[in-house]
Amino acid sequence: MSDTSLDKLRLDAKLLHRAWIAREPWAVGRVRQHPPRKDLTNLVRADFLFIIAQENGFASWPRLKAEAERTGLDRAARLQRLKxxxxxxxxxxAESLLAETPDLPDGLFGLECALYRRAAVEQALAARPELAVQQLGPRTPILHLSFSRWIHKCPELEGDMLAIADLLVEHGADVNDGLPGPDGHRLSALYGAIGHADNMALGEWLLDHGADPNDGESLYHATELGHHGGLRLLLAAGATPEGTNALFRAMDFNDHVAVGMLLEAYSGIEDLNRGAITALHHAARRGCDRRMAEMLLDAGADPERRWQDTHPLAFAKVYGNAQVAAALEARGVICDLSREEALLVRAAEGLDSPGDCVDPDRLAEPYRNIVREILHLPDRLDHLQRLIAIGLPFDAADAHGVTPVQIAGWEGLPETMGWLLSLRPDLGHVNGYGGTLLSTILHGSENNPARADRDHEACLRLALEAGVALPRHVITATGRSDLRQFLSDWAEARPGQVV
Structure with missing residues (x-):
């Protein structure tokens, strides 16, 4: 590696430092995405070197420098992108990086496990059996294997994948191994296989070899897969929904089959009527249909149980869920509406209220963030516009710091996002996950369960046309090849927007 390459990164850090001092929006966004420390006052050059390292996939500047000096900056950066x-x-x-540099993972045991390189794994374990239980970066080998989605690119390697799992356990690997998640929850190998990788073959193997189905994550995320294979495996292995949010997550997709499976697995009905939100309130705000509401009522959901001072029927009407409201009214449920609820119901029913506005101090807490809560539901743009007209905030962040325009981008809804952009939201906002508007759209393009039917490219175009900066490192880190090409073409046509 030439010194010039590292010098270029040092110069990038210097320029970022100057831009941060000047409070350039693009610099503020980059610092907030990769904060070097909690206190962002009096940052020094080392802090900006840390940010540059983070943007290139390295844990620290010394780690980047060491790898660059060992293998060359270009290869080191490619290897980090592959990891x-x-x-x-x-x-x-990953496929693109391997096509360009096929020997990139050679000799790196964790990557060889993740890529199902059976012969290489066998050879490495024969020479060094202790590799099976060593920490390789943030993960042990069985976690590299279980979190890998390579099976979707190379399904013909299923036999090799399972053979590697056998080898690792034979050499001491723990099928209940896990790593700390971003919210403090432990993410098990089973969650990696079923919830993250949608790898039913490995999930079944792990359960057959003693993995705990009640790991606090797998059952919840099995509801997000668009099929019921993971749920069936976990429930058959003894998973219990009590104390999890699996039922409520299944309701997010109005999935009657999954909800029915989970209700059948409950030993009681307490979760329907207590906790962060009741089941009927959740069904109303997530756009569930009448059949779902009736399933919950038949299972024991209390139609009179209030949540944060809101009645289920009033809540359903405020959120514009006529089907859940109809299910409740068919069972004789009635309730009075407050003035604020009446205004919100008018907006939901397609009625304007000229001259009237809600009083924020009288608004029940669950209604304060309704704009963010309903914008992903079908055909809600007119409803959103009427809510803004009566005084609801259009740019308020939720509990995770995510704003409505960011949610519209994550959901891949260009029409809604375009309208929100016309209201001039804060384009430099960084949410609680460290995401900017641009990175949130890209995250949604790879992780939103409905991504196949959404248009994230159009949302990227809207964000870029609105003037958000395009960090160069984002282009190479984008997982979808079509969006990588789109961003590359944009950067080539508008180099002044690239930072």
Whole structure:
């Protein structure tokens, strides 16, 4: 590696430092995405070197520098991108990197496990059996294997994948191994296989070899897969929905089959009527249909149980869920509406209220963020516009710091996002996950369960046309090849927007 390459990164850090001092929006966004420390006052050059390292996939500047000096900056950067791509399930990007540099993972045991390189794994374990239980980066080998989505690119390697699992366990690997998640929850190998990788073959193997189905994550995420294979495996192995949010997550997709399976697995009905939200309130705000509401009522959901001072029927009407409201009214449920609820119901029913506005101080807490809560539901743009007209905020962040325009981008809804952009939201906002508007759209393009039917490219175009900066490192880190090409073409046509 030439010193010029590292010098270029040092110069990037210097320029970022200057832009941060000047409070350039693009610099503020980059610092907030990769904060070097909690206190962002009096940042020094080392802090900006840290940010540059983070943007290139390295844990620290010394780690980047060491790898660059060992293998060359270009190869080191490619290797980091491969590691991140496999860890995040970006199989298209991983395939592209391997096509360019086929020997990139050679001798790296964790990557060889993740890529199902059976012969290489056998050879490495024969020489060094202790590799099976060693920490390789943030993960042990069985976690590299279980979190890999490579099976979707190479399904013909299923036999090799399971043979590697056998080898690792034979050499001491723990099928209940896990790693800490971003919210403090432990992410098990079983969650990696079923919930993250949608790898039913490996999930079944792990359960057959003693993996705990009640790991706090797998059952919840099995509801997001668009099929019921993971749920069936977990429930058959003894998973219990009590104490999890699996039922409520299945309701997010109005999935009657999954909800029915989970209700049958409950030993009681307490979860329907208590906790962060009741089941009927959740069904109303997630756009569930009448059949779903009736399933919940038949299972014991209380139609009179209030949540944060809101009645289920009033809540359904405020959220514009006529079907859930109809199910409740068919069972004789009635309730009075407050002035604020009446205004919100008018908006939901397609009626304007000229001259009237809601009083924020009288608004029940669950209604304060209704704009963010309903914007992903079908055909809600007119409803959203009427809510804004009576005084609801259009740019308020939710509990995770995510704003409505970011949600519209994550959902891949260009029409809704375009309208929100016309209201001039804060384009430099960084949410609680460290995401900007641009990175949130890209995250949704790879992780939103409905991504196949959405248009994330159009949302990217809207964001870029609105003037958001395009960090160069984002282009190479994008998992979808079509969006990588779109961003590359944009950067070539508008180099002044690239930072």
């Amino acid at each position: 991140v791509a496999l860890a995040h399930g970006q199989v298209d990007l």
